Amino acid sequence: MFKYFPHTNEDIHQMLEKIGVKSLDELFSEIPSEILLNRDYNVPSSHSELEIYSHINSLTAKNTQYTIFRGAGAYDVYVPSIISYLTSRQEFLTSYTPYQPEISQGTLQYIFEFQSMICELTGLDVANASMYDGPTATAESIFMATSVTRRNKVLLSSTLNPRVIEVVKTYAKYKGINIEMINEKNKVLDFEDLQSKLDNDVAAVVVGYPNFYGILEDHDKVRNILTNKELLIMNVEPRAMSVLKTPGEFGADIACGDGQMLGIPLSCGGPYVGFIAAKDSLLRKMPGRICGMTTDVDGKRGFVLTLQAREQHIRREKANSNICSNQSLMALHTVIYMSLMGKKGLQEVSLKSYSNAHYLHDELLKTNLFSKITDEEFFCEFVLRYHGDAKELEQKLLEHNILGGLVLDNNDILFCVTEKRTKEEMDYLVDIIRGDQ
């Protein structure tokens, strides 16, 4: 009949006979005739494999791959080839959520390893596996905070990634949570503004680390004034936590974010993977899947989904979150990445990005075409103010097959340098900007 349909006419005939109906149409006899489609869908005709390839080739010709100096929430990182080789094994790729633990130990164990690695990076006690992306993980984190504190206001730093802010605002608006923005001052959180906004209704303060501008803000100061049960929620880039002071060390209650830098390709924005890690005391408020270790009837080690009474399929309208399908395979992707890199590798890529970014930062300043707008420490992204028209510069770079930094207001440009950029690529970028190429 068709390559994905195994039914022969003889099969269909025999099966209809067993059922006791005369035709396939009769299987739908209860459907009111006025809503029957009675026509083909208005979509293209069936494509053979060769036709698919030639069509896809016509599409890929319309995409451009650049040398990328842009981050802002999606990073051009090194992706070891082994990862997709392993994640495309059908046992991982084509299996369902591990509700039957006896035949899902593979999925369950990597979830457990994911939780372990996220806890290790963030310095917190418990992690789930997994959330959709960084922004939705942040929104779910504020639900945890309002639920545990029974308060209804959340303060967001204006220095968070604007897409995190947008998504959190959307979620909060419908859930009925009040969001107040904490102003920024020279690209960092305005501490006095934060102080003035704290009151007895504040459930949590959400900050970025590194923040949207790549800046490392000193959140000890924030932690120290949260003395009235407010939670500190840190939206972090987890890979950098291999070298940076962790949310645990800052005394944060929740760390959340996007795991894309843990070896996930850019993929036009997804799939990536979100995560939430928290202090032990917040375990029962965590959304999503959590895997625990236990034993089977023979005393053998095994893994199961646990604490499921938190989740929608049991708690229904009383559940704190509605998440069901998540980004499990992408969690596996990051687990394999972290296993390959290990302690040394994670630290090396982080320091490489950090060092590269600082090199480019200094080289760009040397052109005298940019000026600094802040003296704060930064990680692998930084903002410089361009003396010319930043949009024109962006266009010029594209013509040289370079995706430059993200253009912000006032001709400010947010550059990003990952471990993938070589000295030659950075020098070439500077040359073009200077007009030497």
Place this chain on the structure above:
Amino acid sequence: MDSRLIFEKSHKGRFAYSLPKQDNYLEIPTKFKRTSSLNMPEVSELDVVRHYTNLSRKNYGVDQGFYPLGSCTMKYNPKINDFVASNPSFTNLHPLQPAESMQGALEVYYKTAKYLAEITGMDEVTLNPYAGAHGELVGLMIMKEYHYRRGDYKRTKVIIPDSAHGTNPASVNVAGMEVLEVASNPDGTVNIEDLKAVLSDEVAGIMLTNPNTLGIFEKDILAIKELARQYGALLYYDGANLNALLGITRPGDMGFDIVHLNLHKTFSTPHGGGGPGSGPVGVKKELAELLPNPRVVYEDGKYQIKYLPTAIGQISNFFGNFLVVLRAYTYILTLGKENLKYVGKLAVLNANYIKESLKDYYQVAVPGLCKHEVVFSGLKSKAVSTLDVAKRLLDYGYHPPTIYFPLIVHEALMVEPPETESKEILDGFIETMKTIAKEAIENPELLKTAPHNTVVRRLDEATAARKPILKYQDIINN
């Protein structure tokens, strides 16, 4: 089989990566430097390959065998979809590239949305939601916002039948609305009289799964639509079971205003052990301006990315799970209009064939024809529980059906045999189910202690929840 964690295979000094040489790295300023130790696995490349290859062998996927998991539509996941989705021209695209430089990707997004709008009978579709439940949430935000913008502030309640998936009421709660649960008829369909009793000018919408979770088509759907219109409520279609109706009828034609789909069910993208999925949301024209940002539009001869001020806002980082969308796009093109129209028919044929073949051994929950899935209410003999039957199926190499759902069926056993399964596969499953029914009478102990052949046997879930061990660090600290 080895059940050590990758951490437990660690040997100090091993590593499995290579980076271009660099002489020296800058130091992180002390104030921001990590001071705690970092305990990550230190293993060789082959260690990693073996570890995860062996882990995969403890799983069960669709490529291995029949996966009749009800409500999950575990159909064959075509390999060409994955091949296309691994094309570097897509995987290397930065989501914040200028639209002109990613016309191919935007075309995929735009056309997939168009095709899905046609297939569901809706006017516009967003592909930004990451999963079915995410789609539900987005659909409900749209519902709430629609009433709110009309100044109809009192509409805060959503009617949901008690046979619904748990995500429905949970999504209503997250969207800041209130659930009005209505008891269903014994076949899971909406009881029109009960529906009338709860309808009021406070109802924002009615959320239905059609066919419902008992695999039964909501034959009063047009009457429900009239009632909804009369009371000013919107109709929401949970697309979890759309596979049954592919080619037959469209939610838009049934009168639904908002639809979400699961590309990882109906449109063949792999489940990935729990995700990534994709949960597109389609709406009728009057609601289209509310769809979340970013939007992909076709204007002036090119695809463009738009942020509309009328939208409910943003609900995802970028364009959702783009590579999943790309797989579904490939699937739709591969089947084309000539084959899409048979999906529902063959899926429903398969389900009824199983129903007829097993009805003497397992209690059919609803007599008559079912749609894409059949729900049994346990063994006719009642010799053992549904759980025992499911666990015994593991010994025979099958993934068990969904069990204990829907909640309104006692000892529920929900079998969904998608259209990609052949008669021989179904016959094999039927024979095994009959054998198990006989074993249940002759040797119930065998079932109660099943599975016997799996890498682990029944696990102690109570202890796992009472004394949670949730990370490697908990093991070494114990």
Place this chain on the structure above:
Amino acid sequence: MSKVMEGLKYTHSHEWVKVENDIALIGITDYAQDSLGDVVYVDAGEVGMIVEKDEMFGSIESVKAASDLFSPVSGEIIEINQEVIDNPELINEDCYANWIIKVRMSNQEELNELMDASEYQEHLE
């Protein structure tokens, strides 16, 4: 067949009350623990919390279910049974010996609205 203890008061939501002067010891019934299955977690609010009759004060979770706990009487929670919090399986082992909270009642008249053992037995049937 669920066990019902003589001398206790019962609610429709399957809590039991044992009265000691103005103190009410509150737990869940055998029917409740049996329908829940293996109890894995008990959240019993906080000492000092003021509860109203029929108001939710906590929740109880098993592997496959979750259920809210409602106070049969009004008053102040004066003690929480830490042993039950630490070992929730005690509820399955003997639900009548293991109370969950103690409430100092503010209105003992409310006790009259509760069922006695035989009424509860009838309610179960």
